[in-house]
Amino acid sequence: MLFTVFTPTFNRAALLPRLYESLCRQTFRDFEWVIVDDGSTDNTAAVVDGFRGKENLFPIRYFRKVNGGKHTAINYGVQKASGELFLILDSDDELPMDSLNKIAEAWQSVTSLPAKGKQIGGICGYMAHRDGTVIGHPTINGVADSIELRYIYGVTGDMCEVFRTMVLREFPFPEIQGEKFCPEVLVWNRIATKYTLKIFPEIIYLRDYLQGGLTDNITLVRMRSPAASMMTYSEMTRLAGIPFRARLRAAINYWRFRLCRRPSTPRVPIGHRWMCAFLPGLLLHLNDVRTLS
Numbered sequence: 001m002l003f004t005v006f007t008p009t010f011n012r013a014a015l016l017p018r019l020y021e022s023l024c025r026q027t028f029r030d031f032e033w034v035i036v037d038d039g040s041t042d043n044t045a046a047v048v049d050g051f052r053g054k055e056n057l058f059p060i061r062y063f064r065k066v067n068g069g070k071h072t073a074i075n076y077g078v079q080k081a082s083g084e085l086f087l088i089l090d091s092d093d094e095l096p097m098d099s100l101n102k103i104a105e106a107w108q109s110v111t112s113l114p115a116k117g118k119q120i121g122g123i124c125g126y127m128a129h130r131d132g133t134v135i136g137h138p139t140i141n142g143v144a145d146s147i148e149l150r151y152i153y154g155v156t157g158d159m160c161e162v163f164r165t166m167v168l169r170e171f172p173f174p175e176i177q178g179e180k181f182c183p184e185v186l187v188w189n190r191i192a193t194k195y196t197l198k199i200f201p202e203i204i205y206l207r208d209y210l211q212g213g214l215t216d217n218i219t220l221v222r223m224r225s226p227a228a229s230m231m232t233y234s235e236m237t238r239l240a241g242i243p244f245r246a247r248l249r250a251a252i253n254y255w256r257f258r259l260c261r262r263p264s265t266p267r268v269p270i271g272h273r274w275m276c277a278f279l280p281g282l283l284l285h286l287n288d289v290r291t292l293s
Contacts, residue, residue, distance in 0.1 A: 002107070003031035003100055004083030004165060008073035010037070012091035013044040020051050022094035022206075023058065028101040032059045036077045039067030069180030069225075071173035078168045085122065086165045093207040103162055106200045118145065121195025122163035125204035135159075139201045145192035146185075147241045149199065160205040161188065167195055178264060179225035186232040189239060220292055222257055229257035230268035237274055248277060255281025256288070 005023060009016065023033055037044050048062045065076055078086060085107065089095065103123050110120050120143070127135040136157040140149075149155050171190050173182045222229040236242060236250035251274035258268075259282065 001030050001032055001083050002104060003028075003085050003087055004077070004081035005031050005033050005087050005089050005095075005100075006074070006077040006081065007033065007035045007089050007091055008038055008070045008077065009035060009040065009044060009091040010067065010070075011040045011042045011044070013040065013042045013047045015092045016044070016047050016051075019089065019091060019094050022097070024056070025097040026058075026095065026100050027098055028104055029057050030104070031100055032061060032082055034077050034080055035060070035062045036073040036080075037062065037064040038070065038073045039065065067180070068175065069182070071182035071184075071228075072175050072180075074168070075172045075175065078165060078172070081165045083165060085162050086168055087160075087162045089205075090207070093205065096203060096206060099204040102200075102202045102204055106198060106202070110198050118194060118196040120198055121167040121191060122161060122197050124149070124159050124161045124197040124199045125202050127158050127160050127205040127207055128203045129208055130206050134203065135207075140199055141201045142199055143196055144199055145196040146188040147192040147239060149197070151242050151246060158207070161197065162204075163191065163195075167191055174228065174231065176225070176227045176266060178262075179228055181221045181225040182228040183222075183232045186228065186235065189232075189235060193239075219288055223260045223288060223292070226257045226260040226262075227266045227268055230254055230261070230270075233257070234268050234270045237271060248274075251277035252281045252284065256284040259285040 007019065035048055045062070045064065048060070052060045052062070061080065063076065063080060065073065074088065085103070087103070103125065106123050106125070110123070126139070129135065136155055136159045138153070138155065140153050140155065144153060146161070149159070171187050173187055176182070233250040233254035237247045237254070251270065254270050254274070255278045
C-alpha cells in the first residue's frame, strides 16, 4: 500500500477517537493505521479494540511495547510498516479529509531522477492549527532537503515530513539507555545528507500544542536526555549548509545540555573550536535549573 499512517501513543486514550474519525473521513483509502502503544497505563488497548471491531475501510494494526519514548516507538513502527510512505500522526492531532489524497498526488508528480545529486526521500507539506492558522512560514513549492528548508529558504515552524519507509529504516533514531527522548531534527538532518524532499504548499496536518505535551516541556525533556541533545547539537556544528550563527547557537545548546549529563551518560564530543560557547551555555543551563526548580 502507499501509506502507513503511524501513531505513537502513551496514555492518550481519550484523544484517539478524534484522530480515528479523521482517518475515517479520508478520501484516499490506500493506507494502513499502525499504532504503537509505548507502555500506556490507561485504557488505550480497549479503545483501539473498539476501533478494530468496526467495519473499517483500512487495516488497523496495534502493537504494545515497554515505555521507551516516542523515538523508540517510531523505530518499532517503521519496522512493522507495510506502506511505501510513512506519515507520523501524533495521538493529539488529526488529518484534513483530503490530506492523504494531496500527498498521493504530490508523490505521483515526483520524478524518479535524482534532484541536486540526491534521491527524493519523501514529501513535505504544511501544518496548521485547527483554526486554520498555518504553522510553517514562508510557503515554498519545490525540492529541498531538511537543512536547505530551514537555512536557505528560512522556513520556521513545524512541517509535516512524510518520508519513504525505506529511508527511515536506513536512518533509525539512536536509542540511548536511560533516555526517553531524541529530537526528530537529529534524524531529519542525517537524512538530509543523502535525501531531499518534494515540498508542496498544502496543509496536510492539523495540530494544536496541548498543555503538558512534549513541546510544552521541551527544555526539561532535553535536560533529562542529555546524550541525545548533545548528539543533535554536536552534529549540527559539523553539517554543511548551516550558517555560522546557527552553528554557534548549536554549540551553546550543546554545552547547555552537556551540563545535565550523569556519570552513566555516554560521552558526545564537540570540536575544540566550540569551547568559546561554554560560558553562554553555562548561563543558559543555570537559568534552566533556576526556572525549572
